[in-house]
Amino acid sequence: GPKVLQIPSHQIIDMGQMVTLNCDPVSNHLYFYWYKQILGQQMEFLVNFYNGKVMEKSKLFKDQFSVERPDGSYFTLKIQPTALEDSAVYFCASSLRSISNERLFFGHGTKLSVL
Amino acid sequence: GDSVTQTEGLVTLTEGLPVMLNCTYQSTYSPFLFWYVQHLNEAPKLLLKSFTDNKRPEHQGFHATLHKSSSSFHLQKSSAQLSDSALYYCASNNAGAKLTFGGGTRLTVRP
16 A cells, blocks of 8 residues: 655664654655654654645644655655754654545654654 | 543453453544554554544444544454554544544554
């Protein structure tokens, strides 16, 4: 079935540095999402993105976070600068539509460790 | 805001026994409810979702009934299989495609 690919699977970085998490969404999907899961806690919505713009973001989406998808390439989440509390698994997802009963397709997640 | 509660973090049972994973939700509106499953080393994927016409969704032997009176969407299966061992997430959505997840329940099925 359709797959969402996330690169890398694990990223270790020093606090204060910049990190970019990459996501290759399902090819014909139009809506893209990032979710954050701190160890032992639930997945929480960060942001959704459509037509080159952020549609909605949560309070977890700090000013240090940004997303983009230049020219239909990877959908990226950039954190600059990183903080210790950014350590988590970040899941990318995509969907064809943005309606309440729409199915989201998730990637495996990128585990970010900020030292 | 919306919230989803899964009371059991870990469920262990023997193959062949029935499965029931609890899920309750709080929402100002009447949301759609979902169950996503994540097997080891795989991405979370949709298992089933509620319908607008109150039909009971079923997939791979699993089913769930949306009870608006009790704000619940418990996941059930009559007979557990070893391959059902996974992490199960209940989620709700009442606007757009932004999901609110529960904490997840790790199901382990033993021979």
